[in-house]
Amino acid sequence: MDALLAIWSEIPRYGQPALFNLYFAIASLPIGFIFALGLALGRNSNNRVLRGLCSGYIYAFRGSPLFIQFFMFYSIMLALNPIWWRPMELSWLMMNPLFIGPLALVMNTAAYTAEILYGALRTVPRGELEAARAFGMSRTQVFRTVTWPNTIRIAWPAYTNEVVFLFHATALVYFTLPVINAQRDIMNTAQLMFERDYNAFLHFSVAAIWFLAISLLIFFIFGRIYERLMRHLPPDQVPARPRLRFRPKYIR
Amino acid sequence: MGEDLAFWWGYLTNGKHLQWYASFRFTIMAALFGGVLALTFGLLGAMALRSRFAVLRGIGTVYVSMVRGIPDVLFFLFFPLAFEQGVEWFVSMSVCGPDSTPNAGWPPCREANWLLSTPEYLTLACVSLGIIYGAFTANVINGAMRAVPRGQLEAARAFGMSDMQVLTRIHIRQMWIYALPGLSNVWMLLIKATSLLSLLQIADIVWWAGQLGSPNFLPQAGLVHGDWRWAYFIALFVFYILVTLLSERVFRRLTAWARRGMPVEA
Incomplete structure (x- = not known):
């Protein structure tokens, strides 16, 4: 009972740190998605060079740990600091964890999302594409009215998983980048509190509760969007939306 | 040109670099033992x-x-700490008395303190990797068990096999072909998670890369080299991509092996 009370009373202390995790996720998701769409279309294109470049990028960033990618981007930024950023007076931006963090996350999530979107692009029903072309639609029209709506509907459940995993990946940011002043995320706060009184069970449980709560919120919001995307189908034909309950089809 | 080559050869084989190369054993051990434990837990x-x-x-x-709601890095840090504190609590029950050295915070007395070194941390890291990725594996295997055609199991039962025999001789053996794509995914995740070993104070490849690449200043020689960390981390980036490439090959072989005699086109 005391333990539960201790957990309950510590929960509000993580509110502000959680904002940093949310910032990293929200700052990188939209840009990452647009970048991913470009990568997926590039990988699906008929141009050999473009296809090779996009596939290579996706493979490299999916095949290496995000932890290493953070270190890599940070050290490259450090090396470029004396020759580029300082003369251009951009150090305040380029060396800021609030910039490098989302930068690395964008590069990473773009690769994972591109893989999802590419898989979805390949499963767009051929008949619909042919029908659209038979109507005399231009390539842009075909993309806007057939390819895109199909792609996003097929990809949405997998993309929901990716968003949750990206949110979890924000826990790694401050293990690799310097912590400035009170800019601490959830994991960092948990570690700081742990070093004070060595109560691993209390502090890590509270951190876990925060991650769990925000993950559930993401599943809820993305589930509602999925329902909206699928509103043309009768309710019994809509494939199950992703939940906390595990499904065998997942990525990452 | 020859001098340059000799310099780089000498630089890349100096004592500290050899220690770096030796530290790859931690990563490889964590991946292998973590993988075996993950399969067991799965x-x-x-x-x-x-x-x-x-x-x-x-x-x-x-x-x-x-594992769906909580990041793996949290578990990765929590399990070793929890295990250490559990052992310390257990020891403190018998060791700590009125005449032992009191301690503020944890553990209750100095005598119960358990100092972990690299082998212990590595073992605990393997166990936490096993637990985390065991959860993913359990899910993959559960899905694969459900994918085995019912007719196969019914036929086995019709032959008079007991429940246990059906499970070990038919069900688990036929499940692999359905599980392998998922297991391959989990293995890739696990390999990538082995880069986190330095968080448990193990001097692994990531830690050494940071040490070797930092600006190196010697009082007798001046600045030996500037900040070369970017080169070391790019090397690790490439290393992990190569490991992924190799794993994919191995899994392709495994799939071919698991598919023999099976009526599936996976």
Whole structure:
């Protein structure tokens, strides 16, 4: 009972740190998605060079740990600091964890999302594409009215998983980048509190509760969007939306 | 040109670099033992999920779904700490008395303090990798068990096999072909998680890369080299991509092996 009370009373202390995790996720998701769409279309294109470049990028960033990618981007930024950023007076931006963090996350999530979107692009029903072309639609029209709506509907459940995993990946940011002043995320706060009184069970449980709560919120919001995307189908034909309950089809 | 080559050869084989190369053993051991443990926990978790007893099913469900809501790095840090504190608590029950050195915070007295070194941390890291990725594996295996055609199991039962025989001779053996794509995914995740070893104070490849690349200043020689960390981290980036490439090949072989005699086109 005391333990539960201790957990309950510590929960509000993580509110502000959680904002940093949310910032990293929200700052990188939209840009990452647009970048991913470009990568997926590039990988699906008929141009050999473009296809090779996009596939290579996706493979490299999916095949290496995000932890290493953070270190890599940070050290490259450090090396470029004396020759580029300082003369251009951009150090305040380029060396800021609030910039490098989302930068690395964008590069990473773009690769994972591109893989999802590419898989979805390949499963767009051929008949619909042919029908659209038979109507005399231009390539842009075909993309806007057939390819895109199909792609996003097929990809949405997998993309929901990716968003949750990206949110979890924000826990790694401050293990690799310097912590400035009170800019601490959830994991960092948990570690700081742990070093004070060595109560691993209390502090890590509270951190876990925060991650769990925000993950559930993401599943809820993305589930509602999925329902909206699928509103043309009768309710019994809509494939199950992703939940906390595990499904065998997942990525990452 | 020859001088340059000699310099780089000398630089890349100096004592500290050799220690760096030797530290790859931690990563490889963590991946292999972590993988074996993950498979073990995964099989146990899948058995729990499919068990007849509701309590076991509940435990299995909680175990499998926890990795969906909570980041792996949190578990990776928490399990070793929790285990260490559990052992210290256990020891303190018998060791700590009125005449032992009191200690503020944890553990209750100095005598109960357990100082962990690299082998212990590596073992604990393997176990936490096993637990985390065991949850993913349990889910994959559970799905694969369900994918085995019912007719196969019914035929086995019709031949008079006991439940245990059906499970070990037919069900688990036929499940691999359905599980392998998922297991390959989990293995890739596990390899990538081995880069986190330095968080448990193990001097692994990532830690050494940071040490070797930092600006190197010697009082006698001046600045030996500037900040070369970017080169070391790009090397690690490439290393992990190569490991992924190699794993994919191995899994392709495994799939070909598991598919022999099976009526599936996976």
